[in-house]
Amino acid sequence: MRVNYIKNLRGLLLIGAVICISGVTKAQNADVVGLDHVVQDIPRFDPPITRVLNLEIGEGGNNTGFDMAPETTPKVVAAAVAHIKNKMPKGPFKPTWISLTDNYHVPGWFIGAKFGIFLHWGLYSVPAHQSEWYEKHMYGNAGVAAWHAAHYGDPAHFGYKDFIPLFTQKHFRANQWAALFKRAGARFVIPTAQHHDNFALWDSKVTPYNVVKMGPKRDLIGELAVAVRKEGLKFGVSNHGIENFQFINPPDSLTKRLKAAKADLFDPEWKKFYHVADRSSLACQQFLVNWYERNVELIDQYKPDMLWFDNGIDQRYLDPLKLEVAAYYYNRAKSWGKEVSISAKKAAYAPAGTNINTIGSILDFEGKVPPGIRTGVWQVDTKIGSSWGYTEDMKISSAASILHKLIEVVSKNGTLLLNLSPTADGRIPEDQQQVLLSIGDWLNQNGQAIYDTHSWIRFSDKSGNTRINYTVKKDTLFAILTGTWPQDAITIASIKPGKLKGSVKEVTLLGRKAPLRFSQQESGLKVYLPADAPSNPAIVLKITGLKMNPSTATKSGNPNFAGPVKAD
Numbered sequence: 286m287r288v289n290y291i292k293n294l295r296g297l298l299l300i301g302a303v304i305c306i307s308g309v310t311k312a313q314n315a316d317v318v319g320l321d322h323v324v325q326d327i328p329r330f331d332p333p334i335t336r337v338l339n340l341e342i343g344e345g346g347n348n349t350g351f352d353m354a355p356e357t358t359p360k361v362v363a364a365a366v367a368h369i370k371n372k373m374p375k376g377p378f379k380p381t382w383i384s385l386t387d388n389y390h391v392p393g394w395f396i397g398a399k400f401g402i403f404l405h406w407g408l409y410s411v412p413a414h415q416s417e418w419y420e421k422h423m424y425g426n427a428g429v430a431a432w433h434a435a436h437y438g439d440p441a442h443f444g445y446k447d448f449i450p451l452f453t454q455k456h457f458r459a460n461q462w463a464a465l466f467k468r469a470g471a472r473f474v475i476p477t478a479q480h481h482d483n484f485a486l487w488d489s490k491v492t493p494y495n496v497v498k499m500g501p502k503r504d505l506i507g508e509l510a511v512a513v514r515k516e517g518l519k520f521g522v523s524n525h526g527i528e529n530f531q532f533i534n535p536p537d538s539l540t541k542r543l544k545a546a547k548a549d550l551f552d553p554e555w556k557k558f559y560h561v562a563d564r565s566s567l568a569c570q571q572f573l574v575n576w577y578e579r580n581v582e583l584i585d586q587y588k589p590d591m592l593w594f595d596n597g598i599d600q601r602y603l604d605p606l607k608l609e610v611a612a613y614y615y616n617r618a619k620s621w622g623k624e625v626s627i628s629a630k631k632a633a634y635a636p637a638g639t640n641i642n643t644i645g646s647i648l649d650f651e652g653k654v655p656p657g658i659r660t661g662v663w664q665v666d667t668k669i670g671s672s673w674g675y676t677e678d679m680k681i682s683s684a685a686s687i688l689h690k691l692i693e694v695v696s697k698n699g700t701l702l703l704n705l706s707p708t709a710d711g712r713i714p715e716d717q718q719q720v721l722l723s724i725g726d727w728l729n730q731n732g733q734a735i736y737d738t739h740s741w742i743r744f745s746d747k748s749g750n751t752r753i754n755y756t757v758k759k760d761t762l763f764a765i766l767t768g769t770w771p772q773d774a775i776t777i778a779s780i781k782p783g784k785l786k787g788s789v790k791e792v793t794l795l796g797r798k799a800p801l802r803f804s805q806q807e808s809g810l811k812v813y814l815p816a817d818a819p820s821n822p823a824i825v826l827k828i829t830g831l832k833m834n835p836s837t838a839t840k841s842g843n844p845n846f847a848g849p850v851k852a853d
Contacts, residue, residue, distance in 0.1 A: 325360035329602045334638060342844055343655030343663075346632040346639045353481075353597040355530040357569045365573035366605050371581050373609075376616030380608035382636050385645030389615065390840045391662045392590070392624035394519055395647065397737035398472035399695050400728070403523070403666055403704035405673040406505070407480045410709040411448040412436070417674025420445045420482045424535040424550070441542065444549035445482065446558060449494075452484075454501035457711025459512035465713065466518060469721035470728030472736070473519035475593050475702065478506050478583055480674075483529040483558055487586065491578040494558050501711075510587050521591030521628075522583050528597035530560045530572050573606055580610050584617055592627050593649070599633040607634065611645050628664065647842050649702070654694055658740045660837035661844045664700040665690075669717055675706035681716045684723030685822035691724075691735065692765050692823055696754035698740035698837055727821055730796045734763035734825045739836045748775050755779075757833045760787075764826040770818035780810035780831070790830030794819075801826070 331347040338344040373380075377388045409419040414436075415429050416422075422429035423445060430440075437443040466474050479485050485495035487506035496505050506522060513520045535543070535550065540561075544551045550561040560572060583589060592614055598607055611627055611634070618625040627646040632639055634646040648663045655663075667690060670679040691701045705721075707713050713721075728735060738756035745754045750769035755762060764777060780789065782805055792801045792812050802813040812826060839845050 325363070326358055328356060328358050329600075331599075331601050331632075331638075338639065339641070341655070341657040342641070342659040343650060343653070344639050344641050346635075347599040347601070348631070352599055353528040353532075353595075354600045354603060355527065355569050355572065355597075357566065357573075357602070359602045361566050361570050362573065362602055362606055364570045365577070366609060368570065368574050369577055369609060371578065371613065373613060374616040374620060376612075376619045378612040378615040378619075380605070380612040382604075382608070382644055385608070385611060385615075385634075386841075389626075389645040390624075391647060391838065391842045392626050394590070394624060395473070395626060395700070396662055396836075396838045398519070399700050399735050399738070400471055400691060401473040401475060401664075401700065401702045402466045402469065402471040403702045404474070404476040404707060405480065405668075405675075405704055406477050406486065406707050407674065408445070408448045408452050408482055408484050408500075408709075409480070410675040410707065411451045413675055413677045413709070416672045416676065417480060419674075421532050421534075424533050424539065430539075440539070440550075441546055441548040444555075446549065446555050449484065449500045452496075452500040452709050454496075454503070454505060454709070454711035457501070457503075457505065457508075457707075459508040460515075462509065462713060463512035463516045463518070465718060465721060466513065467516040469725040470732060471518060471703075473521060473590065474509070474513045475521040475523050475591060476506060476509055477525065478522040479524050479526040479579065481525050481528045481532045481595075483526060483560070485579065487583065489579065489582055491575060491582055506583075506587060510589075519590040520587070521589045521593055522587060523593035523595065524580060524583065525595040525597070526579060527573075527576050527603075528595065530569060531564065533559060533561050535561065577606060577610060581613055584614050588617075588621055588623065590623065590625050591647075592625070594627065594629045594633065596630055596651075598629060599631050601636065604636060615645070641844055643841070643843055650699075654690070654699070655697060658697050658744050658837075659844055660698055660740070661839045662700075662842040663698075664702050665694050666702040666704060668704040668706070669720060670706060673704055673706065675708050675714070679706065681714075681720060684720045684727075687720060688724060688727055688822055689767055692754050692767065693744075695735050695738060696740060696744040696756055696765070727823065730821070731765075731823070731825045733758065734765055734795065734827070738763065739838065742834060743779060746777065746779050748777070751775060753777060760829070760831065760833045762828040762831055762833060764828060766824040766826065767822065770824070771814055773816070774811055774813045776806070776809045776811045778809040780805075780828070782807065786832035787830050789828055791828075793827045795825040795827055796821075 330350050333349045334346045378384055405417050409417045412419050414432060423433045478487055483494060485492050487495060488497040488504040489495040496503060510520045543549050550559045556562045628649045629646050630649050630651060635643045640648050650665045652667050654665055670681045672679050687703060694701045705713055705717055734756050738758045741755040741757045741762060745752060751771050752767045754765045789803060789805060789810060792803045794801055796819060804811045837845065
């Protein structure tokens with residue numbers, strides 16, 4: 286049934302193109318041609334998914350209702366698309382699902398990268414309190430509002446905008462950061478170019494609220510792009526900006542007070558920074574156009590290898606605008622001669638409704654790892670500490686726990702994107718650096734079991750108190766041991782005589798030169814281990830001689846439905 290569904294996908298997209306895209310090209314007016322105007326005036330929510338989902342591979346769709354997206358209508362989105370002034374670059378991509386399906390492929394560099402660095406880097410690190418959502422909570426959470434008043438004063442006199450001069454980045458050294466990321470073993474780096482708070486960390490001509498005109502008075506994204514690429518790493522940017530339009534929702538009492546004083550949220554000079562004073566359809570249209578312009582500016586100025594989007598772009602009524610960004614980006618990349626990709630969550634770029642049919646992008650899971658093997662190409666973003674943005678009381682995860690997650694993700698065929706939390710003055714705190722260096726030391730010795738690998742026929746087994754995760758590179762099987770170091774020997778039950786093609790020729794322990802003794806038994810492959818347990822939090826056995834399964838990557842990034850195998 287799944288195979289038939291894939292064969293019919295192109296037909297489904299053709300139908301969807303008529304419904305979702307018809308009448309939203311630049312050449313048309315704000316009103317959508319060919320669709321009922323009354324329907325266009327009604328907010329359109331993604332319908333709930335009623336069929337049974339394959340939860341083993343993390344299948345899911347968009348949340349019903351608005352999920353951080355601007356609460357608007359298809360008519361407003363169509364008007365925004367109609368008012369885009371940027372000329373579409375020449376190239377094979379058009380802003381349609383069919384065009385993305387026909388022309389997109391997952392970048393080759395990403396398939397084998399397996400480990401990247403993410404950065405939640407922004408104004409919220411100045412108060413360094415609660416989380417990267419400080420702006421939202423200081424205007425809507427009683428506890429955070431009281432903390433803000435005690436430390437900075439009333440919002441009428443010190444609002445979120447007043448953190449901008451304090452975001453100095455005086456200790457930021459792009460070369461030092463890039464060298465650290467290289468030592469950590471990362472293959473790509475994605476800083477937050479803009480978070481929900483609407484402050485741009487690049488040199489922008491389409492928004493005055495940026496780091497060159499305000500705050501540090503330097504192009505942070507530009508400096509980091511140069512330094513990261515100098516280290517031989519890929520460089521992307523994340524844009525969370527579409528969530529800004531309705532990010533702040535102050536209580537009536539605060540609204541009335543600030544409005545009467547024309548202060549902070551209602552200061553005319555900052556109206557388009559906060560987007561609280563005017564949330565009309567026209568204001569939303571202008572906001573969406575500006576969101577598109579900011580993406581185009583990031584694309585043109587920094588040639589990102591990946592353009593990463595957070596929640597907020599998921600709802601289907603935003604599809605016409607998302608398609609414009611995708612077509613622009615991919616056509617630009619063609620002219621650069623680069624392989625690039627958008628990465629997004631849930632079903633943002635999946636018009637058929639669930640993330641097993643993603644088009645023109647790489648699926649990102651926030652924090653959660655699919656329970657089983659998911660073939661295709663995907664990634665998990667996870668934070669190094671207790672919050673995404675820097676806070677003074679944040680607790681940092683151990684290097685061992687991060688490595689265990691990396692191993693789990695890679696054994697299930699994914700890539701890990703590890704988020705760091707820099708400070709307002711431009712430092713990566715020492716405790717975060719130490720975790721990165723420990724990860725880098727492990728990868729320096731054991732990276733061949735991570736980079737350029739893919740999943741095996743199962744992702745893990747247990748042997749006593751030892752977990753065994755598997756990865757594959759060509760015809761080499763890696764068995765990665767975590768947990769309790771086995772006494773003298775370990776039996777790998779999944780490698781039994783006659784169950785696999787070929788026979789084991791050699792077993793080595795990465796970091797040791799001499800091959801290990803082994804015996805093939807009915808209960809599995811028994812490997813005799815040295816008495817002294819290596820100090821690393823994960824140990825890798827390299828097994829050769831067996832015929833392994835081929836790469837499970839796909840051109841689209843979608844699962845190939847070969848079927849996941851559960852671990853014991």
